[in-house]
Amino acid sequence: EDQVTQSPEALRLQEGESSSLNCSYTVSGLRGLFWYRQDPGKGPEFLFTLYSAGEEKEKERLKATLTKKESFLHITAPKPEDSATYLCAVQTTDSWGKLQFGAGTQVVVTP
Amino acid sequence: DVKVTQSSRYLVKRTGEKVFLECVQDMDHENMFWYRQDPGLGLRLIYFSYDVKMKEKGDIPEGYSVSREKKERFSLILESASTNQTSMYLCASSPRYEQYFGPGTRLTVT
Secondary structure: OOEEEEEOOEEEEEOOOOEEEEEEEEOOOEEEEEEEEEOOOOOOEEEEEEOOOOOEEEEOOEEEEEOOOEEEEEEOOOOHHHOEEEEEEEEEOOOOOOOEEOOOEEEEEEO | OOOEEEOOOEEEEOOOOOEEEEEEEOOOOOEEEEEEEEOOOEEEEEEEEOOOOOOEEOOOOOOEEEEEEEOOEEEEEEOOOOHHHOEEEEEEEEOOOOOEEOOOEEEEEO
């Protein structure tokens, strides 16, 4: 059975304190791995797609990487506005466009 | 920019009412999706559609139906609302792989 597990569940950072979020997956065949940011009471905002091991994507203070078993979302020198829940999702080769989401990591960045 | 809009941000309905949630996208995407999101349960797929008048059941379709008469519009219907359908409902559209979400509708059934 396909599984997506995110860790930690919650992360509290000081402003400027870099850290990484983990998304591990067990799937039959990976088509793509997606990262989203979600603010309270709002819909998820698309951040990145990673398709193959070794791929990296960057956007401002965020950098996503992918291996054959997991993905990391690195937050470099975070600011309070980076506080959000970060979701990862996988799409398998036989899922016909459907995404399977992890439970998310809630990040709080304090000044 | 991709724009996905949902008809209401907040909705309060009574048990037994028929409820319509509307979703519109302006990017000519083929695929559209309806999810619900609940604390501790994450995002769960209710229904999706990969073409006009086509629909497929997701993981939790019971108690819901959908309609896609036009490419840009995907409607979720609660035939007879129940209190366990109180939730955040999220619509998404997709050109192929990544999905773009609307702002969500917080539905409360009393």
